[in-house]
Amino acid sequence: MPIAMAYVPWQEFRNLDNFKNGYNAGTIFKDLNKPFMGGRHLK
Amino acid sequence: MNCMNNNRNSFSMNNGNQTNRDCSANCRNTNSNSGSTFNSNGNFKYLNYVCSVNNVSAFENMPKCQLMEHLQIISFAIDDLRLFIDTHPNCSDAIECINELMQIRHLILKLYTTKFGPIYSYFVDTDDGWDWNSSPLPWTKGGM
Numbered sequence: 760m761p762i763a764m765a766y767v768p769w770q771e772f773r774n775l776d777n778f779k780n781g782y783n784a785g786t787i788f789k790d791l792n793k794p795f796m797g798g799r800h801l802k
Numbered sequence: 803m804n805c806m807n808n809n810r811n812s813f814s815m816n817n818g819n820q821t822n823r824d825c826s827a828n829c830r831n832t833n834s835n836s837g838s839t840f841n842s843n844g845n846f847k848y849l850n851y852v853c854s855v856n857n858v859s860a861f862e863n864m865p866k867c868q869l870m871e872h873l874q875i876i877s878f879a880i881d882d883l884r885l886f887i888d889t890h891p892n893c894s895d896a897i898e899c900i901n902e903l904m905q906i907r908h909l910i911l912k913l914y915t916t917k918f919g920p921i922y923s924y925f926v927d928t929d930d931g932w933d934w935n936s937s938p939l940p941w942t943k944g945g946m
Contacts, residue, residue, distance in 0.1 A: 787883070
């Protein structure tokens with residue numbers, strides 16, 4: 760198996776969600792809100 | 803698992819050999835006159851992220867359950883911001899935001915405690931007697 764290299768961009772203070780959405784999503788940063796859809800996707 | 807391993811050294815990014823970038827160049831500058839807690843309207847700049855009100859006085863008319871909900875929401879936002887600032891301790895915009903949120907949270911907590919009784923036993927006001935055990939209990943839905 761070939762070796763891999765990873766790069767994670769530096770997070771910046773931007774794109775704040777409103778805090779009620781953030782409370783439900785688990786993050787107030789829209790940039791980090793990556794829900795696992797398990798193969799499904801939002802229409 | 804040995805809990806002794808959970809020492810502060812795992813958070814060494816916050817002290818000692820700082821490798822933190824100065825994020826002021828990277829961060830969006832949302833406020834030209836940073837340093838001021840209030841914007842020109844005399845309101846908190848980040849209040850509209852908490853809820854759709856433009857003045858903290860709106861909390862005074864909220865029912866108990868709504869006030870508690872806002873307390874939980876803003877507490878989570880502070881927790882999440884703290885995680886961000888742990889890795890971005892030089893980000894003045896984020897620090898301004900958490901400062902403001904801590905002030906708003908304090909206002910909400912004070913208001914809730916005054917109107918509906920203490921949440922923390924450390925803040926029991928004994929002026930009018932012992933009220934820690936007089937509020938409805940959580941398993942009776944806290945009277946909400």
